[in-house]
Amino acid sequence: MIKSFLCSILILLSGVLSAQVTEFSTDPEKFIKQMEKHLASFNRSDAKEFAEVFEPVWLSMDASVKSQVITMSNAMTAKKFRPYPEFKNYWQGVYECFGGKSNPEVFNQWQGILDELIELRKKDRFQDFLASSSGLIVSGILYQSNVVRWDVRGGSFTFKYRQNSADIDIEDASLVCYANDDSTVIEGTSGVFQAFSNKWEGRGGKVYWIRAGLDPGETYAELAAYLINIKTSAFRADSVMLTTPFFDEPIVGKIDEKVKRPPRSGKVSYPQFISDAQNLRIADVVPGVDYEGAFKLEGPVFIGSGKDESPASMIFYDRNDQPFIITRSTDYMFDSTKISARSVEATILIGEDTISHPSVILEYIMSDRKGPLERPRLSLTRPKEGLGQSPFLDTYHQ
Numbered sequence: 001m002i003k004s005f006l007c008s009i010l011i012l013l014s015g016v017l018s019a020q021v022t023e024f025s026t027d028p029e030k031f032i033k034q035m036e037k038h039l040a041s042f043n044r045s046d047a048k049e050f051a052e053v054f055e056p057v058w059l060s061m062d063a064s065v066k067s068q069v070i071t072m073s074n075a076m077t078a079k080k081f082r083p084y085p086e087f088k089n090y091w092q093g094v095y096e097c098f099g100g101k102s103n104p105e106v107f108n109q110w111q112g113i114l115d116e117l118i119e120l121r122k123k124d125r126f127q128d129f130l131a132s133s134s135g136l137i138v139s140g141i142l143y144q145s146n147v148v149r150w151d152v153r154g155g156s157f158t159f160k161y162r163q164n165s166a167d168i169d170i171e172d173a174s175l176v177c178y179a180n181d182d183s184t185v186i187e188g189t190s191g192v193f194q195a196f197s198n199k200w201e202g203r204g205g206k207v208y209w210i211r212a213g214l215d216p217g218e219t220y221a222e223l224a225a226y227l228i229n230i231k232t233s234a235f236r237a238d239s240v241m242l243t244t245p246f247f248d249e250p251i252v253g254k255i256d257e258k259v260k261r262p263p264r265s266g267k268v269s270y271p272q273f274i275s276d277a278q279n280l281r282i283a284d285v286v287p288g289v290d291y292e293g294a295f296k297l298e299g300p301v302f303i304g305s306g307k308d309e310s311p312a313s314m315i316f317y318d319r320n321d322q323p324f325i326i327t328r329s330t331d332y333m334f335d336s337t338k339i340s341a342r343s344v345e346a347t348i349l350i351g352e353d354t355i356s357h358p359s360v361i362l363e364y365i366m367s368d369r370k371g372p373l374e375r376p377r378l379s380l381t382r383p384k385e386g387l388g389q390s391p392f393l394d395t396y397h398q
Contacts, residue, residue, distance in 0.1 A: 020083065024073045028066050032058060035073075035091065042083045054091065057099030065104075068111055069094055075118045079126075086130060090114075093134035102137050109159035110137070113166050129166040129195040133159060136168065142193060142200075143230045148179040148259075150200075150230045155190075168193040175202070179233035180261035182211065184271070186223065193230075200228040207257060212268050212299040218245050219297075221255050221273060234258040242273050244295075246285075246302065251295060252276050268299040278310055286339065286366060286376075290315045291332070304332030304341075311345070316364075316378065323349055325378070327362060339364040343387075346380050353395040359387035 021038040025031050032055050039047035058066070072090065081087060097107035110133055117126040135141035136157060142150045155173025159166075170193065175186040189205025205223045208216040219242075226237035235257055241250040253275040262268060275295040285291040293312025296303040306312035311328040318324040328345040344362040348355040360380040367373055382389070 022077060024070050024077065026067070026070055028059065031066075031070055031073075039083050039088060046088075050088070050091070053099075054095050057095055061098055065098070065107070072111070072114060072118065079118065079123060081123070081127075086127065089130050089134035089138075093130075093137045096137045100138075106137065106157075106159070113159050113161045116161055117166060125166070125196060128198075132193065132195045133166075133168060142168070142175075143198060145231065148177065148231065148233045151176040151178070166195045168195065175200070175205070177230075177233050177259050179259040182259050182262055184211070184257055184259050189223065198229060198231050200230050202226045202228065207255060207271055209271060209297070209300065212271070214300055219243065221271070222250070223255070233260075240273065242275075242295075242297075244297070246282055246295065247280070251280065253295070269301075270299060271297070272299070273297040274305065278306065285314075285334070286364075288317045288376075289339075289364070290317075293332075302334040304329075304334065306330045314339075325349070325380075329362070332362075337365070337367045339366075342383070344380070354393075355395075356393045357382065358390055359383065 020041045021034045024034050032051060035054070036047045036051035039050065061069075069091075073087070076086060076090065093110065094107065096102045097104060097110070113129065113133075114126070117129055120126065132142055135144065136152060140152050142152050144150075152170060153174040153176060155171050157168055157170045157173075160169055161167070169191075171190045172188060173190070175189055175191075177184050184207070186202065186205040186207055189202050191200055191202035193200050202223065203225050207221045207223065208214075209219045210216050222241040222243070223237050224239040226235065228235040237255050240253055240255045242253060242255075243250045253273055256270065256272040258270045260268075260270065273296065278294045279292060280295050282291045282295075291304055291312070291314050294305040296305040304312045304314070306328070307330060311330050312332060313326060313328045314332065315323050316325040316327075326347045326349065327341070329341040329343060332339055332341045339362070341362045343359050346357050346360050346362065357380070360382055363377075363379045363381075365373065365377040365379075
């Protein structure tokens with residue numbers, strides 16, 4: 001039983017291999033038939049369909065271009081590249097340069113690099129560049145795997161071979177990442193894609209918080225220089241300028257972006273931004289409350305952030321616009337209905353006296369199920385563990 005199964009497999013494989021072309025003719029008309037035969041050894045219907053659209057474009061090409069294509073096809077055969085994906089990628093790229101979305105100048109750059117790479121011992125260099133370059137020429141795909149895809153929309157691109165690196169220079173385009181049933185976009189960016197290392201060295205561009213539900217005209221980050229490993233669906237950038245309604249001028253900081261599967265709740269946690277400055281002041285962050293500290297965005301959520309040695313602070317004012325309660329914490333969570341924080345150092349000011357505690361839970365409720373409250377409710381509650389068990393320090397009731 002096993003012997004007959006193995007024999008069947010060997011017969012099938014020998015039939016496939018014998019159907020493949022071992023040397024392509026220099027006669028343009030014979031070449032078309034051989035191309036179809038070569039592809040048909042793996043996919044007969046696709047081979048026929050492709051040959052029909054390729055033939056009129058092929059016959060209209062200059063003799064010098066045809067010679068280059070035939071020479072490359074024979075070189076690929078000698079290196080034992082497969083009909084799919086390598087030969088199909090190459091011939092599809094040729095078609096797009098002369099009869100599709102690209103142009104002959106792109107072909108000259110592209111072919112020049114392929115000529116260099118086919119001579120290398122390492123086949124994977126040729127394969128990596130062919131996959132990314134043909135994907136870009138044919139459908140705007142820069143990189144694709146089972147888990148992530150990076151596309152290029154708009155702009156222009158050129159191919160360069162620099163210091164043993166096959167590069168794709170891209171200008172003024174949108175870089176789009178698809179993964180986990182979601183996506184992110186860097187708009188208006190430029191940079192260099194290094195095909196061998198799958199690294200993108202970008203410069204400029206904007207990232208919006210659209211999938212977090214924020215208005216793109218109000219909240220966005222402008223990038224400087226940044227680096228992405230496009231085998232992943234995440235990137236980080238420093239020296240970013242964030243525009244947000246919380247400040248009159250853009251603020252400097254870092255951005256983290258990750259394309260994650262959207263949670264069932266619909267509340268996304270990316271993009272994320274954290275300011276470099278730790279002492280940014282927002283007067284009336286909500287009516288009657290000032291904030292000072294670092295500024296952090298996690299998806300649509302503003303987080304007042306600080307460090308142990310320099311915590312963020314909030315000042316709550318009384319009806320006479322005088323400071324009444326001062327709090328300090330490393331994290332304040334802001335949303336449309338409340339402000340909350342754990343482990344808050346709180347001080348209540350009463351004339352010359354104070355009531356204070358080193359670690360309380362803060363909640364400032366601005367609206368409930370019925371809607372906005374006429375007067376927000378502030379609570380400072382001691383937790384049952386740690387410093388929360390400490391008593392309030394009170395000079396007022398002495």
